[in-house]
Amino acid sequence: LWHSDSSFRPIPAKFSLLSARIVNPKGGNTEFADMRAAYDALDDETKTEIDDMICEHSLMYSRGSLGFLDYTDEEKEMFKPVLQRLVRTHPVHGRKSLYLSSHAGAIRGMSMPEARLLLRDLTEHATQPGFVYVHKWTVHDLVMWDNRQTVHR
Numbered sequence: 001l002w003h004s005d006s007s008f009r010p011i012p013a014k015f016s017l018l019s020a021r022i023v024n025p026k027g028g029n030t031e032f033a034d035m036r037a038a039y040d041a042l043d044d045e046t047k048t049e050i051d052d053m054i055c056e057h058s059l060m061y062s063r064g065s066l067g068f069l070d071y072t073d074e075e076k077e078m079f080k081p082v083l084q085r086l087v088r089t090h091p092v093h094g095r096k097s098l099y100l101s102s103h104a105g106a107i108r109g110m111s112m113p114e115a116r117l118l119l120r121d122l123t124e125h126a127t128q129p130g131f132v133y134v135h136k137w138t139v140h141d142l143v144m145w146d147n148r149q150t151v152h153r
Contacts, residue, residue, distance in 0.1 A: 001062060001102035002033065002127055004147045008059040008103040010082050017144040020137045030135045031127075032145060032152045035097035038126035039087065047087075054108040055119070056081035061105035081106070086122075088148060097149045098126055126151070 006013040018030065039047070058081040060071055071079075086107065088099045100123050107115035135143055145152065 001065070002100065002123055002151045002153045003062065003103060004099065004101040004151050006147070007084055007099070007101040008057045008062070008079065008082060012057075012084070013147045015144060015146055017142060020139055020141040023137045023139050028137060030137070030143070030152055032133045032135065032150050033127045034131045034133075035100065035126060035149050035151060036090075036095050037131050038122075039096050039098045041131075042125070050118075050122070051087050053086040053110075054083050055086050055099070055104040055115075056106040056108070057084050057101060057103040058082070058105060059103060062102040065102065083108070090148060095149075098122060099148070100126055100151055123151075 004012065005016045042050075059079045060076065061081070084099055084104070086099060086104075087096055089096050100119065104119055105116070106112060107118065110118070135141070
């Protein structure tokens with residue numbers, strides 16, 4: 001699933017890295033989608049519509065979409081949804097980007113069906129081939145990325 005690492009935490013991960021120690025000879029690529037370019041490519045009407053939207057991110061939502069539904073009361077408390085802006089402004093360079101993730105399952109003030117459709121449409125837009133880099137791993141590769149501006153799978 002396309003995601004931004006730890007978006008389900010109150011303070012999500014800024015950066016992540018992967019290091020290849022052993023590489024499967026077939027498959028195993030990692031895809032990265034540029035959320036800045038995806039935001040820039042939206043029409044002005046959509047940008048205005050989504051600019052102030054707040055999403056609820058939850059690990060239970062993303063895992064639930066894969067069929068993991070049996071959570072203890074302690075896990076339900078630990079992974080309650082957290083609020084994240086749908087459009088974020090980078091604190092250093094000020095560029096806007098979408099903040100999407102498979103952990104986002106609701107948007108404040110929208111019905112569940114409306115929110116899920118919008119999130120699906122935005123994810124499909126943001127992960128089209130023109131915004132995606134596919135990393136084909138070789139042993140000893142090291143890849144770092146900014147979770148504030150990138151989703152991966």
